[in-house]
Amino acid sequence: MPKKIENVGCPYCGVCCDDLVVTVSDDGKKILEVENACAIGNQIFHHATGGERVKLPRLRQPDGTYKDISYDEAVDYAAKVLYNAKKPLIYGFGSTNCEGMAAAAKVAERAGAVLDNCASICHGSSFLAIFDNGYPSCTLGETKNRADVIVYWGANPAHAHPRHMSRYSIFPRGFFTGKGHKSRKIIVIDPRHTDTAQVADIYLQVKQGHDYDLFNAFRTAIRGHEIPAEVAGIKREQILEVANIMKKARFGTIFYGMGLCHSDGRNHNVDIAISLTRDLNDHTKWTIMAMRGHYNITGPGAVWSWQYGYPYCLDLTKKDIAHMNPGETSSVDLAMRDEVDAFINIGTDAGAHFPIEAVKHLRKHPWITIDPNICMASEISDLHIPVGIVGVEVPGIVYRMDNVPIQYRKVIDPPEGVISDEELFERIHKRLSELDAEEAAKGPAKAAPAGVRAEE
Ligand code: SF4
Numbered sequence: 001m002p003k004k005i006e007n008v009g010c011p012y013c014g015v016c017c018d019d020l021v022v023t024v025s026d027d028g029k030k031i032l033e034v035e036n037a038c039a040i041g042n043q044i045f046h047h048a049t050g051g052e053r054v055k056l057p058r059l060r061q062p063d064g065t066y067k068d069i070s071y072d073e074a075v076d077y078a079a080k081v082l083y084n085a086k087k088p089l090i091y092g093f094g095s096t097n098c099e100g101m102a103a104a105a106k107v108a109e110r111a112g113a114v115l116d117n118c119a120s121i122c123h124g125s126s127f128l129a130i131f132d133n134g135y136p137s138c139t140l141g142e143t144k145n146r147a148d149v150i151v152y153w154g155a156n157p158a159h160a161h162p163r164h165m166s167r168y169s170i171f172p173r174g175f176f177t178g179k180g181h182k183s184r185k186i187i188v189i190d191p192r193h194t195d196t197a198q199v200a201d202i203y204l205q206v207k208q209g210h211d212y213d214l215f216n217a218f219r220t221a222i223r224g225h226e227i228p229a230e231v232a233g234i235k236r237e238q239i240l241e242v243a244n245i246m247k248k249a250r251f252g253t254i255f256y257g258m259g260l261c262h263s264d265g266r267n268h269n270v271d272i273a274i275s276l277t278r279d280l281n282d283h284t285k286w287t288i289m290a291m292r293g294h295y296n297i298t299g300p301g302a303v304w305s306w307q308y309g310y311p312y313c314l315d316l317t318k319k320d321i322a323h324m325n326p327g328e329t330s331s332v333d334l335a336m337r338d339e340v341d342a343f344i345n346i347g348t349d350a351g352a353h354f355p356i357e358a359v360k361h362l363r364k365h366p367w368i369t370i371d372p373n374i375c376m377a378s379e380i381s382d383l384h385i386p387v388g389i390v391g392v393e394v395p396g397i398v399y400r401m402d403n404v405p406i407q408y409r410k411v412i413d414p415p416e417g418v419i420s421d422e423e424l425f426e427r428i429h430k431r432l433s434e435l436d437a438e439e440a441a442k443g444p445a446k447a448a449p450a451g452v453r454a455e456e
Contacts, residue, residue: 005023007019009295013295014295017036030049057073057384083436093296096387097421105304120312120326147253151189152257153254156194159194216231218246222247251284252285313326338361342368346421351377396408
């Protein structure tokens with residue numbers, strides 16, 4: 001008899017939908033149906049049992065091919081790579097659980113590594129603004145229940161977070177928003193007329209790279225001062241109309257995406273967005289929230305801030321002292337300066353996301369990818385270690401984009417023998433401790449890791 005599992009969390013985007021219903025086969029090995037998920041979330045679950053999975057670690061051979069090795073051999077290889085490196089980098093963590101992140105931090109601390117997550121190349125600039133200017137935010141539940149004005153700025157949830165609008169912002173009926181969409185005003189501000197803009201009541205086509213100017217105009221107008229006839233491609237009348245709607249809102253939320261933090265101005269755009277939110281709170285209640293991408297990319301910020309005081313770009317090369325300095329300790333900058341001599345890519349695809357020059361530098365040194373799937377990073381690695389898929393095969397804590405922790409469950413077992421990120425890092429940590437103990441007992445000689453890469 002197939003079994004229905006309810007309240008399952010989706011391990012894809014930062015909306016972290018936790019209302020999925022997954023039907024598994026009576027032997028508990030196959031996912032038959034996924035209800036309530038969007039097309040992307042649906043695919044994540046079916047991929048687990050529908051296609052080919054890598055079930056053993058694969059080590060690059062001299063002829064360029066991969067050879068299957070055991071998890072013990074992979075753990076030994078990874079530990080020796082970290083042990084022999086002067087400045088290893090462990091990067092990624094968008095797609096794993098908080099338990100895996102904490103275990104990886106233990107490894108980074110013991111190995112004296114730099115520990116970084118995908119915020120380094122996405123919402124890192126948001127962190128810089130938040131450090132400077134605070135974060136007047138809320139939960140997605142508060143937005144659903146209270147917000148009568150929603151602003152999407154530089155974000156396109158129709159594509160990137162498909163159920164965001166139906167679960168939390170535009171369409172749902174909340175406690176004080178019983179008429180759903182009819183009780184809300186939707187404003188979209190974006191240089192592109194996106195699919196999200198199609199459902200907006202007001203769409204402002206801000207001139208590319210001029211978001212800061214438009215924020216300034218809103219702040220000026222809300223304070224009752226004169227503004228020019230046109231700012232950032234938007235007419236004065238439209239700016240005054242939107243400023244008035246914002247001031248008169250009962251509760252508003254600005255959701256912003258990488259259109260703000262990855263265009264000209266970067267952290268300064270987010271900084272002034274926060275200032276606008278604060279200004280609006282002189283009149284009514286306004287909140288702001290970053291549209292975090294991966295389902296648990298908020299997690300490393302929470303876990304590592306608790307452990308070390310910093311959310312990303314953590315330099316642990318001094319082992320017992322952490323410091324953070326984006327530009328100096330950020331992954332891409334380190335790679336571009338060729339300062340890193342070993343790289344672990346975990347739960348992301350640096351091969352696809354980093355600039356090619358950074359990838360070329362990282363490829364000069366041992367590169368290990370930890371990921372359930374085959375991706376660009378796994379295919380250029382010296383070692384690819386498959387792990388269970390969090391939220392499908394591995395349970396754990398994830399942080400939604402509004403910093404709310406959610407306990408994810410597993411619905412099926414991972415392929416036989418495949419372990420979790422957490423167990424893998426725990427085993428690497430244990431092996432590193434053994435290597436340290438061996439060195440303490442025998443002197444400074446260090447073992448070279450087995451496995452070599454073909455000439456390129
Ligand atoms: S909106 Fe995001 S979290 Fe929700 S089902 Fe789709 S991909 Fe999964």
